[in-house]
Amino acid sequence: MGRLFANMGWLLGGRGINAVLSLVYLALATRTLGTEGFGYFALIVALGQTVTGIANFQTWQFVVRWGANGEGPAEATGFAIALDLLSVAMGTVLAGLLVWTAQLWLPLPTELMWLTFGYCIVSLLSIRTTPTGLLRLRFKFGIATAAETVQPVIRAIGALLAVVFMPNVMGFILAWAASEVTVALALWIVAARTERIDLSKVSLTRIPQKHADAWRFVWSTNMSGSLTIASKQVMILLVGAFGGAALAGGFRVASQLGQALVTLAQAISKAILPELVHAKDDALAIARRMANIALVGGVIAVGVSLLFGRWGLELIAGEEFRVFYWAMVILSIAGAVELVGASLESLLVSAGRAGTAFLVRAVPTILALVFLDAAIDWNGAKGAAFAVLGSSSLAVVGFYVAILNLREIKLVVEPAETEPGEAPQKVAPPAE
Template sequence: MRRLFRNIGWLLGGRGVNAALSLVYLALATRTLGLDGFGYFALIIALGQTVTGLANFQTWQFVVKWGAGSDGPGEATGFAIALDIMSVALGAVLAAVLVWTAQFWLPLPDDLLWVAFGFCIVSLLSIRATPTGLLRLRFQYGRATAAEAIQPVVRASGAVLAALFMPTVLGFVLAWAAAEVAVAVALWIVAAWNEKIDLSQISLRRIPRDHPGAWRFVWSTNMTGSLNVGAKQVMILLVGAIGGEAFAGGFRVASQLGQALVQLAQTVSKAIYPELVHAQEDAHMIARRMANIALIGGVLAVLVALFGGRWALETIAGEDFGVVYWAMVILAIAGAIELVGASLESLLVSAGRAGTAFVVRAVPTLLALALLNVAMDWNGLKGAAFTVLGSSALAVVGFWVAILSMQQIRITVAATEPANKPPKPDS
């Protein structure tokens, strides 16, 4: 637990720097571009992150899971890099399809479609899950945090330059793209410094050959990651498709401020997963303690959003964005629920139940996306936020039920084992 809290501290420190500098870019982008311009920017970023999220495999989990053996992470790293290459190829095709069809369903001007495609390709080339996994495997959270701090610094600096010299959507997209490239390069350098990367071990066959069921785990975690993207980035795209660019911009601001807790949940999940893999016998205890702590933090964060959210919105983004206050509060509640569920989801994945975690996450997410149009017709951005809240609540309840079922199975097996064992021969 002491090491877990130290690792979470490193990750939260990085998140704190990221959050503070993100406010700089958010304030500059919203005030420079206005509601509609920021909406275009939000749609382009959401497209890039959607493509990357759908095509990207959670390779850091593979490195942690299969790289902890006595042979080291060589084969696991080679497998992860091979999957990254496949992600870039598949993602490029997906990006071409989405951008080509965007004119029929997204409120993006024609001159921004090539900007969107370029950002998608840059995002794919900046995939960095594998070096992150190498650092987490060795519990090098301090070095990972230092490398990841480059992203918000470059992004904020780029936003300042864009506001001064290129106050357009393209200018801010270039700033974001530069930050993606910079942090990917930094993480690969730090990971290679800490662990030798043998490119001759790049293969899609070795790990599946030695670990039956590997591909099932790969696809389960990929689909779970894709659903996490769907809960946020695809939601922004659909909000824009239904309500227009102003709705997309408003929802992104509300989501970024209100769902900061979701990023915190992801931070907790990333820190706790290696511990659960290495300490299977104490996994339930660790997850339970983290869930209890998360509940307290979530309640406090919702209170902050409720009483200080409107002031924060209007101070950072401007008075035009004050209308998304209640959507932000609803999303903050959803974030608090996700914070509690982060350790439960990690517990399922670490116990080899990635498929169960995927199904539990999939059903509420797809339901939320299906009901989005009806919800927005009912109550605009607040209706969209309620679909996210409902999805998060159903998913966390599902994780809890799945863990209880898993515990019950273990208790039943333990109770029947002595009776099934053959009697020991007399001495």
């Protein structure tokens, strides 16, 4: 547990720096572009991240899972790089289709279409899950955090330059694109210094030949990652499609401030998965303890959002974004729910149940997207936020039920009374 908390400390420290700097560039972007202009910016970024999220494979999980064996990470890394190249090819085609049809469903001006396509391509070329996986495999969380800090720093500097030299949507998109490229380069450089990357091992066939379940695990984690994107980025796109650019911009601000907890949940998930893989016998106890800690943190964060959220919105984004206060509060509650569920989802993935985790996440996400139009008609941004909250709540309940029926994890129950020298009783979980 000591190493786990140390790793979480590095990740959360990096997230803390990111959070502070994100307030800087968020304030610069919203006050410079206004509600509608920031809405265009939010839609372009969301489209780029949607393309990357759908095409991208969660290769860091493959490196951690198959690189931890006695053979070392060379072949796992080669498989991950091959999948990254496949992601770029698939993503380019997807980006072309989405941007080509964007004017049929997104409120984006024609003159921004080439900028949107360019941002999608830069995002694809900046995929960095493989070097991140190498660093996590070797528990180099401090080095990874230092490299990832490049992104918010470049964004903040780029936002300042945009305000001075190019105070429009293009200026801020260029700043975001520069940050994607630099953080990817930083992670690849430090990963290569930590672990030798053998390009001769790049192959889509070697790992599947040794592990029969490889492709099932690959597609399950890819689809789970796509669902994570759908629950956030696709939601912003659809809010824009159903409610217009201004509503999309306001929802993006509310989401970034209110769902900062989701970023915290992702940090916990990334820190806990390598521990669960390396310590299967204690996996349930680790996950339970992390869920309890997350619950306390979530309650505190929601309270802060209620007390200071309106003031924070006005201070950072300006008076015109004040109307999104309650959407921000609802999204902060959704973030707290995700925070509790992060360790539960990692527990399922570490036990080889990535497919189960995907299904549990898929149904609530699809329901939220299906009912989003009706939710916006009912209560605007607050309705969309309630759709996110409902999706997160159903998913976490599903993770808990799935874990109760997971045979691979042994439940260790301390009896109320034991005879001297008697070992604690091990009780198998209920049959599925």
